[in-house]
Amino acid sequence: MSIAVVVGNPKAGSRTLRVAQAVADILVERLVDAYELGDNTERFVIDLADVAGQLFDYPSQTVDDLLGTVAASDMVIAASPTYKATYTGLLKVFFDRYGNNGLAGTVGVPVMTGAAPIHALAPELHLRPLLVELGATTPTRGLYVTEAQFDDLDGVIGAWADAAAPLVARALATS
Numbered sequence: 001m002s003i004a005v006v007v008g009n010p011k012a013g014s015r016t017l018r019v020a021q022a023v024a025d026i027l028v029e030r031l032v033d034a035y036e037l038g039d040n041t042e043r044f045v046i047d048l049a050d051v052a053g054q055l056f057d058y059p060s061q062t063v064d065d066l067l068g069t070v071a072a073s074d075m076v077i078a079a080s081p082t083y084k085a086t087y088t089g090l091l092k093v094f095f096d097r098y099g100n101n102g103l104a105g106t107v108g109v110p111v112m113t114g115a116a117p118i119h120a121l122a123p124e125l126h127l128r129p130l131l132v133e134l135g136a137t138t139p140t141r142g143l144y145v146t147e148a149q150f151d152d153l154d155g156v157i158g159a160w161a162d163a164a165a166p167l168v169a170r171a172l173a174t175s
Contacts (some may be wrong), residue, residue, distance in 0.1 A: 002043070003042070006020075006079065010049055014035075020045075026154070040168065080111075082113065087122070100135070106137070107168060110123040111142065113147070123143060124142050130164075139171040
């Protein structure tokens with residue numbers, strides 16, 4: 001199984017990156033333990049802040065390689081901080097480079113972080129439709145993690161992963 005973690009925070013090494021990596025860790029743990037999907041998971045972490053200057057370069061071999069890696073992955077965890085009630089332009093610019101159904105055959109997991117629960121539906125209202133438009137299968141609800149929850153990622157993400165893992169496992173088995 002291969003997982004691409006794509007983080008659209010404009011700050012490199014962000015808390016959103018930490019949350020997205022924790023989602024990957026905990027979800028893979030659930031999938032390996034309960035659904036025997038194999039523990040030889042290959043993971044690609046793409047912190048878009050590291051390539052922000054190249055996202056508007058056409059062509060950019062670096063960005064094209066990253067797009068190919070994500071599209072070839074079994075699962076993509078797309079993560080963004082909440083910015084103006086939705087995801088960042090950095091994440092949008094990256095995913096805009098795909099054509100229609102560019103993520104077909106990939107299981108998508110929308111993840112967003114934010115200061116307060118007021119934007120808790122942002123992953124469902126904004127990020128999930130982006131993944132679906134690109135052809136990804138999004139079998140579970142998106143995850144929203146507030147700043148107040150950053151100190152309990154195992155508990156917050158673990159509770160979400162308990163419900164999400166069976167749906168993700170089923171989607172991975174059929175994709």
